[in-house]
Amino acid sequence: MNKRMVIFLFSLLLLIGCNGNKIKRNTELEKDINSSIIMVSDNSESEVNIKDLANFEWDKAFLINPYTPQEEIEKQVGVNFKDPSNISSRDDIYLLIFLNNGKVVQYAEINRLQTSFNLADKEYLTPSNDLMNIKR
Structure with a gap:
């Protein structure tokens, strides 16, 4: 292998390893909420008290309704967030997006299960104001 090929492969591996997508889907939280x-x-x-179920650092959590377009998600959350769930075309889930210090750190897909969720009159949840309403 020539030197250029080695440099190319090393650079490619470095780019793949550093894709910047450190946002974790929290399946344990999903199970607990379900x-x-x-x-x-x-x-x-x-x-449901989200603080009791979310065992990681967060300072804001946003509840995203089914069929919410990508642009509206980013407007509501206030940061760039590429929605991995494709909620804009789904009615079977809500999306709960957690931020810490202005960055998305985790998210959860919450199955609707013939249920509706809301944050009452809050724009978002905080660890000190973390009640999410459930209606079946």
Whole structure:
């Protein structure tokens, strides 16, 4: 292998390894929230404390409704975020996006399961104001 080929392969590996996408889908949080949903009986309302379920550093969490376009997600969250769930064309999930110090750190896809979620009159959740409403 010549020197140029070695440099090219090394550069390619470096670029692949440093893709900058460190945003983690939190499947454990998804399972915990889904368990909370199942415990809510039909035609009733409940709340879930997100702080108790999110075992990582975060300072804001945004609830994104089904069918929300990419531009609206970024406007609501206030940062660039490439939605990996494609929620703009889905009605089966909500998206919960967590920020810490102005950067998206994790997200969760929450199954609707014939349920609706809201943050009451809040724009977003914080660790000190973390109640998400559930209605079945």
